[in-house]
Amino acid sequence: MxxxxxxxxxxxxxxxxxxxxxxxxxxxxxxxxxxxxxxxxxxxxxxxxxxxxxxxxxxxxxxxxxxxxxxxxxxxxxxxxxxxxxxxxxxxxxxxxxGDIELFAAAVTCPVVAVTGSNGKSTVTRLVEHMGKNSGKRIVAAGNIGEPALDVLAFEPPADGIILELSSFQLESTSHLKLACAALLNISADHLDRYQDEREYASAKHRIFANAKQWVLNREEQQSWPQLPVNEKRVITFGKDAHPRHYGVAGSGSEKAITLAEQPLIDVRKLLLQGEHNLLNIQAAFALANGLGIDSKHAARQALSFVGLPHRCQLVGEYKGIRFINDSKATNIGAAEAAIRGLRPLTEGRLIVIAGGDAKGADFRLMQSALEYVDVLITLGKDGERLAEQHHHATYVESLAVAVQQAADMAHQGDVVLLAPACASYDMFNGFEDRGEQFKKLVEAYYGKN
The missing domain is CATH 3.40.50.720 (NAD(P)-binding Rossmann-like Domain)
Structure with a gap:
């Protein structure tokens, strides 16, 4: 309108x-x-x-x-x-x-791409924005991250392209958003305090494709694809293996490259962004950047200098050979699983995970397969005791301070201590940012760094 x-x-x-x-x-x-x-x-x-x-x-x-x-x-x-x-x-x-995005859709005049998903969408949004730097185009991140979408319309000079991060809540009230490219990263149980079931939640996410010229989909999660007729010419996919026409990953061990049509785009060893799951996020970002007219070679050069976002698999520090990683943004099961699976191959010793909070009605049994990669689980918060029931070596504690102390006391060289709550934070903190900052301060205090 x-x-x-x-x-x-x-x-x-x-x-x-x-x-x-x-x-x-x-x-x-x-x-x-x-x-x-x-x-x-x-x-x-x-x-x-x-x-x-x-x-x-x-x-x-x-x-x-x-x-x-x-x-x-x-x-x-x-x-x-x-x-x-x-x-x-x-x-x-x-x-x-x-919603505000529907008003935006009626007024915007520059190319727009968008991303949604249960996990990784903020990383992808900021990466696409970063890929646009020094490209001759002013690419602006907006929506659920960055600037509110309607405020971007008043920018001077105006944006040459916009990357929107969209939540399911925003998509519920959006019907006419025309997109050059739309990406769905993944779908996992989330916001079940608002939606009747995962199917209803997925339907809200799928609204992103209603008026999109190109669809970007995850080959590793075909069950999350929209139940709509798919025109293969409009679809580009990404995944863990190389693909003759789409994005993928070739090689093994430390000799990996992100590819398009089996041709290398970027050497994985040169990336600052950590975690196997982020290889999928980077592929999606390439597709979206291309939708904004950003050359793939330029996008690849820019990706090498992207360090990621605060509270998303962020290295807090390494002390006595023990790495402490803050993934406080993992506010649902899928995000925590991605962090656990992504860091396990990079962990020489034990993986010690701190998790818990307000699960928003989620079923922790869905985490069981990921928890098999966890050596020690320390839980806290409103639903922490229920989460502890899912692991053979789990301890419930009353506070994050106690959790950090226990983890640091037991950790040895080569171990990783990962904060991946799988839950919302508001039962104990003022948001995931507050939870992540407190984790960082507690780790630094334990090792006497001020």
Whole structure:
């Protein structure tokens, strides 16, 4: 829906925060004054909203059915479930319910590519952005990471291409996003506190392909592919082995290369990005960068200098031959599994894993095969005791401080201590970033580094 179509209508914005404020800035630029409701008593961005729209009605309370049915258009923040009674009844009554990405889709003029998946999408998004550096194109990362998508529309000079990271929540309210290339990295159990089952969660993810010219899919997870007719000319795949037409990996041991049509693109030994799972992420990034017109040779040169993201398989330090790795962003089972499987081949000694937190309804039995690669499991948090039941050598502790101390006390040269929670963090921390920073500080304190 274009901004001009909103003019003169009763527009209801549900939810402030980062995304909600970007919506308000977009509406302000287009002379549309909305009604604003946020269920929190002191929502983030309230003062900014009042400054943008001093005459607008801004309510800090739950939206009612009367509110939503009175609206001509509802713009929904991704954290609000479309199935809440007030929103669901408005949808049934024919009120359009949009997200910020749907508004973005109607206004953007430059090429756009996008990535979704349960794990790895932030790494891929930032890598594509990094591949665009010094290419003569201004490539901007936006969406679920980086800048809110609607804010990018106001950039001067404008972006030459945009890489969007999209969550399932954002995709729920997106129908008309035209993409040069769309990638689905993987699907594993996540957000089951919002979705009825994994099938419903996967359906939300598959919406990314609705208007995409090219589909990028994971050969290692064909069960996650959308149940739609597939035009092979529109599909490019990536995987752990070389492929005669698509991306892959050739060689073995330390003699590996990422390939396209079995021709080498990059020597794996030269990469700074750690973990076998990241070889898949890099292949997906190549495909997306190509969708933005970035030359593969340039993308390969840029990939060599990409160090990864904080809290994603990040090396905190090596002390007495023991490596401590922070993968606090592993907030679900699939992400933790990827870290465990990716680091096991790179671990000379024992792999000691610290995990636990709020599992969001996930079934830890799904981790059993990955936990076979773990020598010692230390668990904590709301669902830590339940996770400990899945491993023969597991200990439940009350805090991250105790977990780090126990791990460091037992570790020897050649061992790896990995924080890969497989759970959300809010039961004990202020987010995965806070959890990762505390892990880093605890490790440094143990070894007397200030």
């Amino acid at each position: 274009k901004a001009a179509e909103l003019f003169g209508k009763q527009v209801l914005v549900l939810g402030l925060g980062k995304t909600g404020l970007s919506v308000l800035r977009y509406l302000h630029r287009n002379n549309v004054t909305p009604q604003i409701i946020d269920s929190r008593e002191h929502p983030p961005g309230l003062a900014d909203a009042q400054e943008l729209f001093p005459q607008a009605q801004i309510d800090c309370r739950e939206a009612t059915v009367e509110d939503t049915l009175a609206a001509d258009v509802i713009i929904l923040s991704p954290g609000i479930d479309r199935r809440t009674t007030a929103v669901a009844l408005a949808i049934d009554a024919g009120v359009p319910v949009l």
